Amino acid sequence: xxxxxxxxxxxxxxxxxxxxxxxxxxxxxxxxxxxxxxxxxxxxxxxxxxxxxxxxxxxxxxxxxxxxxxxxxxxxxxxxxxxxxxxxxxxxxxxxxxxxxxxxxxxxxxxxxxxxxxxxxxxxxxxxxxxxxxxxxxxxxxxxxxxxxxxxxxxxxxxxxxxxxxxxxxxxxxxxxxxxxxxxxxxxxxxxxxxxxxxxxxxxxxxxxxxxxxxxxxxxxxxxxxxxxxxxxxxxxxxxxxxxxxxxxxxxxxxxxxxxxxxxxxxxxxxxxxxxxxxxxxxxxxxxxxxxxxxxxxxxxxxxxxxxxxxxxxxxxxxxxxxxxxxxxxxxxxxxxxxxxxxxxxxxxxxxxxxxxxxxxxxxxxxxxxxxxxxxxxxxxxxxxxxxxxxxxxxxxxxx
Amino acid sequence: xxxxxxxxxxxxxxxxxxxxxxxxxxxxxxxxxxxxxxxxxxxxxxxxxxxxxxxxxxxxxxxxxxxxxxxxxxxxxxxxxxxxxxxxxxxxxxxxxxxxxxxxxxxxxxxxxxxxxxxxxxxxxxxxxxxxxxxxxxxxxxxxxxxxxxxxxxxxxxxxxxxxxxxxxxxxxxxxxxxxxxxxxxxxxxxxxxxxxxxxxxxxxxxxxxxxxxxxxxxxxxxxxxxxxxxxxxxxxxxxxxxxxxxxxxxxxxxxxxxxxxxxxxxxxxxxxxxxxxxxxxxxxxxxxxxxxxxxxxxxxxxxxxxxxxxxxxxxxxxxxxxxxxxxxxxxxxxxxxxxxxxxxxxxxxxxxxxxxxxxxxxxxxxxxxxxxxxxx
Numbered sequence: 001x002x003x004x005x006x007x008x009x010x011x012x013x014x015x016x017x018x019x020x021x022x023x024x025x026x027x028x029x030x031x032x033x034x035x036x037x038x039x040x041x042x043x044x045x046x047x048x049x050x051x052x053x054x055x056x057x058x059x060x061x062x063x064x065x066x067x068x069x070x071x072x073x074x075x076x077x078x079x080x081x082x083x084x085x086x087x088x089x090x091x092x093x094x095x096x097x098x099x100x101x102x103x104x105x106x107x108x109x110x111x112x113x114x115x116x117x118x119x120x121x122x123x124x125x126x127x128x129x130x131x132x133x134x135x136x137x138x139x140x141x142x143x144x145x146x147x148x149x150x151x152x153x154x155x156x157x158x159x160x161x162x163x164x165x166x167x168x169x170x171x172x173x174x175x176x177x178x179x180x181x182x183x184x185x186x187x188x189x190x191x192x193x194x195x196x197x198x199x200x201x202x203x204x205x206x207x208x209x210x211x212x213x214x215x216x217x218x219x220x221x222x223x224x225x226x227x228x229x230x231x232x233x234x235x236x237x238x239x240x241x242x243x244x245x246x247x248x249x250x251x252x253x254x255x256x257x258x259x260x261x262x263x264x265x266x267x268x269x270x271x272x273x274x275x276x277x278x279x280x281x282x283x284x285x286x287x288x289x290x291x292x293x294x295x296x297x298x299x300x301x302x303x304x305x306x307x308x309x310x311x312x313x314x315x316x317x318x319x320x321x322x323x324x325x326x327x328x329x330x331x332x333x334x335x336x337x338x339x340x341x342x343x344x345x346x347x348x349x350x351x352x353x354x355x356x357x358x359x360x361x362x363x364x365x366x367x368x369x370x371x372x373x374x375x376x377x378x379x380x381x382x383x384x385x386x387x388x389x390x391x392x393x394x395x396x397x398x399x400x
Numbered sequence: 401x402x403x404x405x406x407x408x409x410x411x412x413x414x415x416x417x418x419x420x421x422x423x424x425x426x427x428x429x430x431x432x433x434x435x436x437x438x439x440x441x442x443x444x445x446x447x448x449x450x451x452x453x454x455x456x457x458x459x460x461x462x463x464x465x466x467x468x469x470x471x472x473x474x475x476x477x478x479x480x481x482x483x484x485x486x487x488x489x490x491x492x493x494x495x496x497x498x499x500x501x502x503x504x505x506x507x508x509x510x511x512x513x514x515x516x517x518x519x520x521x522x523x524x525x526x527x528x529x530x531x532x533x534x535x536x537x538x539x540x541x542x543x544x545x546x547x548x549x550x551x552x553x554x555x556x557x558x559x560x561x562x563x564x565x566x567x568x569x570x571x572x573x574x575x576x577x578x579x580x581x582x583x584x585x586x587x588x589x590x591x592x593x594x595x596x597x598x599x600x601x602x603x604x605x606x607x608x609x610x611x612x613x614x615x616x617x618x619x620x621x622x623x624x625x626x627x628x629x630x631x632x633x634x635x636x637x638x639x640x641x642x643x644x645x646x647x648x649x650x651x652x653x654x655x656x657x658x659x660x661x662x663x664x665x666x667x668x669x670x671x672x673x674x675x676x677x678x679x680x681x682x683x684x685x686x687x688x689x690x691x692x693x694x695x696x697x698x699x700x701x702x703x704x705x706x707x708x709x710x711x712x713x714x715x716x717x718x719x720x721x722x723x724x725x726x727x728x729x730x731x732x733x734x735x736x737x738x739x740x741x742x743x744x745x746x747x748x749x750x751x752x753x754x755x756x757x758x759x760x761x762x763x764x765x766x767x768x769x770x771x772x773x774x775x776x777x
Contacts, residue, residue: 001403001702002401003401077401274777285772292768292772296719298716298775299720299768299771302696306695306696307696309401309695310403327684327688327691327692387681388681390688391680392680395683397660397663397674398671398675
């Protein structure tokens with residue numbers, strides 16, 4: 001047993017850390033790994049583009065991809081290291097990761113032509129992707145999606161609606177899961193296909209959906225006779241469900257992302273408590289109740305981080321990680337909700353203040369986290385859906 | 401990075417699992433809860449012959465030369481089996497400080513016998529104040545010529561009823577800082593003036609009140625340096641918290657597995673109860689508690705084995721398991737229903753042990769304070 005990285009990996013980590021130090025403005029508060037702040041604010045989006053270009057220039061987009069498609073053919077370990085470090089520091093990474101996930105999916109299911117056309121621009125940081133999954137009647141029950149794709153010569157014609165789609169407003173392209181067989185005698189999962197859709201296509205309209213944080217990170221997208229070339233179907237006709245499951249599986253680090261993002265927020269809060277005095281002139285961190293609650297969150301984050309280290313290690317060894325990933329997801333989301341809650345409480349009456357206020361503390365980060373973390377036990381698989389997966393795939397519990 | 405057990409560790413783990421499954425049925429566990437000694441001498445000898453008691457000690461002293469991580473793997477299986485007896489006390493509270501801080505004579509006199517199963521040890525640290533703190537050490541040892549005379553009461557001493565040697569933590573000088581002026585003594589349990597009174601606990605383990613009435617100890621029997629004993633205690637507390645965590649981990653793992661099996665077997669409303677979503681979610685949460693603990697336990701033990709400072713990591717895993725083990729056993733009771741809280745079922749053994757283990761070598765509040773300090777608060 002050895003929890004250390006190899007010297008080569010350690011050197012890479014150092015390089016990544018130096019890169020991030022140079023990249024981030026001073027006193028950077030960080031963004032959340034779900035893209036909800038990064039994808040809703042023009043300034044943050046511009047920074048996201050800058051990060052993307054700099055990562056591409058380093059050759060760090062698609063690290064483990066084949067060189068012929070713009071990759072570096074390095075190990076998964078390095079991709080994980082880069083990812084976790086970026087998330088820990090709160091670098092905008094969500095949109096980049098959505099593109100990388102798309103690249104992974106195209107490399108797995110795409111035709112040679114699709115690989116050559118779509119993957120190198122991702123590695124070069126030239127294009128932003130998002131994913132169209134949820135619909136008004138297809139949330140956790142994704143297979144119930146109704147957006148229709150009907151064949152018409154060399155095209156599929158898309159009609160319907162996607163919703164709660166993160167990052168669509170700034171994206172160039174979207175993966176779209178659509179119904180290609182609606183026969184009542186066909187299982188819902190067997191009538192879905194996957195399409196790579198240019199969001200500038202005629203017939204697409206979009207409405208941004210503001211969230212309770214005040215940020216419009218979601219969009220609903222309406223497809224009205226949108227013509228998509230057949231060459232842009234990913235995988236086989238009606239084989240979209242396995243493409244989707246693969247995509248979801250590659251997103252399985254999300255729980256670990258939440259943990260690493262939480263480490264930054266906890267450090268921020270602890271720093272505040274070490275530097276700020278209460279009304280009696282005592283440092284906040286000397287209050288035994290505050291100390292204990294902060295330490296408890298530190299314990300949870302550390303234990304969760306260890307679970308994440310194990311998850312990534314299992315992934316690099318080619319082990320099945322769907323159940324372990326589904327353990328980490330609710331764990332991480334829950335911690336961030338408790339952290340946001342405690343953060344606002346520790347700030348007292350300053351806690352609920354808007355970030356624009358001259359009296360605001362920690363630039364409103366704790367208030368934002370309190371609101372933003374609600375999403376974290378829902379997006380990317382609700383806690384309940386995750387537990388179902390742990391119970392069936394991980395623990396082997398019966399369905400009936 | 402490699403998080404898998406080595407081949408040797410796999411073998412240790414498997415042989416421990418098999419041995420304990422065959423030699424320690426739950427009937428024996430229950431019998432030992434009522435027994436005055438609380439362990440089976442023949443079994444103790446067999447464990448010594450297997451090399452378990454000497455596992456972490458140097459080969460030249462008759463030990464196995466293994467690392468703390470290996471000991472943790474063994475302790476996990478002991479916790480799973482609810483193995484009764486003074487293993488943790490002898491190895492971690494007794495043998496380890498002797499090897500680390502003892503003189504050559506002390507090591508040679510104690511460790512080979514200990515490895516052979518011929519010597520049982522423990523440490524007498526806590527007192528009626530029930531705190532694991534330096535200022536709680538009030539039992540006095542006064543120097544008189546070549547000797548010290550110990551007077552006072554130690555409380556909650558593990559396995560003192562069967563220990564041959566007790567490491568007694570005593571105050572030898574009143575200094576400004578409570579951590580100064582503490583000395584450790586190797587005391588024979590049978591020395592004149594030592595009295596042992598067995599306490600009954602929720603876990604059915606053997607905690608003792610140990611009184612010292614003018615107990616004479618030679619200066620040669622000081623462990624470490626006079627007045628500087630607290631540094632040793634701090635180390636032992638770290639080892640003991642980690643060792644206890646390993647037992648707790650094994651217990652939690654066993655409870656999780658028992659519960660999943662029960663969920664598959666128990667039929668109500670014409671279906672296995674493990675098919676009900678709410679119980680599935682309870683078990684999913686239990687698995688998160690247990691799996692996150694295991695990797696954290698191994699990380700802390702690995703760091704200790706590699707000589708990497710791990711005060712925080714040990715506090716993290718003990719603090720986590722203090723609550724997680726109890727949570728897991730309580731949730732398991734809810735899933736097992738009525739049978740779980742009867743003496744006909746094994747589960748209650750774990751529920752009782754979880755609560756006691758939570759308090760031994762620092763409860764969650766104690767561990768959180770260490771974590772807070774380590775984070776600079």
